[in-house]
Amino acid sequence: MDHSHVPAPLDEVAEHADDVAEYAGPEHGDDQDGAVGPERATPPDADLTVAKEQEGSGLSDRERAILEFERQWWQYAGAKEQAIREQFSMSATRYYQLLNALVDRHEALVHDPMLVKRLRRVRAARQRQRSARRLGVRL
Numbered sequence: 001m002d003h004s005h006v007p008a009p010l011d012e013v014a015e016h017a018d019d020v021a022e023y024a025g026p027e028h029g030d031d032q033d034g035a036v037g038p039e040r041a042t043p044p045d046a047d048l049t050v051a052k053e054q055e056g057s058g059l060s061d062r063e064r065a066i067l068e069f070e071r072q073w074w075q076y077a078g079a080k081e082q083a084i085r086e087q088f089s090m091s092a093t094r095y096y097q098l099l100n101a102l103v104d105r106h107e108a109l110v111h112d113p114m115l116v117k118r119l120r121r122v123r124a125a126r127q128r129q130r131s132a133r134r135l136g137v138r139l
Contacts, residue, residue, distance in 0.1 A: 058107035062088070066099055067108060071115050 057064075069087055076083040081092040088095060102108050103123065109116045132139045 057111050058105075059102075059111055063098075063102055063108070064111065066095070066102060067112050067115060070099060070119065071112065 059067075066088070069083075073080050073083060076087075084090065084092050084095045090098075099119070100123070103116055103119045129139060
């Protein structure tokens with residue numbers, strides 16, 4: 001997953017400030033490794049970098065799979081609960097317990113910010129609706 005939209009911690013930004021000052025950027029024909037133009041080759045360790053990012057994300061394979069499933073569950077045929085059973089071999093109740101705990105974690109937000117923010121928004125709206133029903137208030 002591309003994490004270019006996630007801001008770097010401030011200490012890392014300060015660490016690389018000198019590099020940024022010298023680098024004019026590819027739009028100006030300058031590249032840090034000396035290559036010029038769009039024919040620059042992909043680094044041979046690009047796949048390794050992605051693997052390290054996923055490994056260092058603080059999320060387990062199952063947690064990443066849950067986020068991926070939640071992003072695309074509507075593409076599965078049949079009921080979501082059945083897809084959960086087939087995909088993860090757990091009850092829907094347990095799945096939602098794990099998902100709610102996962103949505104609260106910073107690592108999940110870093111891994112997929114749009115999905116996690118949407119899930120948090122939906123959860124908050126449902127909590128407001130439940131509270132309003134209990135209090136007899138119409139929203």
